[in-house]
Amino acid sequence: MTPSPSQQAHAVHDVPSGQLRLEHDIAFSILVALGEADAQAFVRDVARSLQHADFLTALTVTPGGPPTVSAELPVNAAMFGMRSLPFESGLLLTPAGAQLAPRRLAPSGSGWAEVGGEATVVGAGQAESRLDYKFAVAVNLVTPSSEHWGTRALLKMVELTAASVLRRVLERFPRAIEAAANEAVAGVRAPDLH
Numbered sequence: 001m002t003p004s005p006s007q008q009a010h011a012v013h014d015v016p017s018g019q020l021r022l023e024h025d026i027a028f029s030i031l032v033a034l035g036e037a038d039a040q041a042f043v044r045d046v047a048r049s050l051q052h053a054d055f056l057t058a059l060t061v062t063p064g065g066p067p068t069v070s071a072e073l074p075v076n077a078a079m080f081g082m083r084s085l086p087f088e089s090g091l092l093l094t095p096a097g098a099q100l101a102p103r104r105l106a107p108s109g110s111g112w113a114e115v116g117g118e119a120t121v122v123g124a125g126q127a128e129s130r131l132d133y134k135f136a137v138a139v140n141l142v143t144p145s146s147e148h149w150g151t152r153a154l155l156k157m158v159e160l161t162a163a164s165v166l167r168r169v170l171e172r173f174p175r176a177i178e179a180a181a182n183e184a185v186a187g188v189r190a191p192d193l194h
Contacts, residue, residue, distance in 0.1 A: 042180075073085050074169070
């Protein structure tokens with residue numbers, strides 16, 4: 001099982017004064033020794049598929065129509081320190097997997113995140129599947145107003161630091177999902193051994 005990530009990041013400057021918005025996209029594929037039905041069950045079970053995502057805290061899936069996935073994403077904002085940014089997403093089932101639809105949270109505290117994405121299962125043989133993941137993460141940081149040159153320079157440093165930290169955090173997504181997929185494969189094979 002080898003993940004093959006591709007990434008894209010950028011800062012968004014059309015945000016209200018006192019906010020910094022960073023957006024980061026990541027896409028990767030993982031080949032797993034699971035049939036298509038087992039692979040779809042795996043990607044639809046967010047708590048299970050993200051159980052090794054130790055960079056997320058307070059991961060919760062609340063039942064409902066649709067279920068809600070919530071967690072906190074830590075981001076280091078340079079001199080402003082580590083920020084734990086909450087997010088909520090609706091979990092929607094698709095014919096080939098699942099989708100996270102970000103929900104915009106009311107601005108409060110030090111910021112918030114928006115996490116969206118899709119996991120698609122593609123059959124790759126009788127007992128193999130390819131899991132194609134695409135995540136889009138937006139981080140919104142509450143910052144001081146940038147009216148003065150010194151503050152603008154400070155905010156640029158915050159932007160660069162936070163973008164670098166966010167990129168490194170999201171680079172861990174493929175490994176976390178691959179570890180959970182390996183456990184799912186072991187769980188499916190275990191009944192066959194008896």
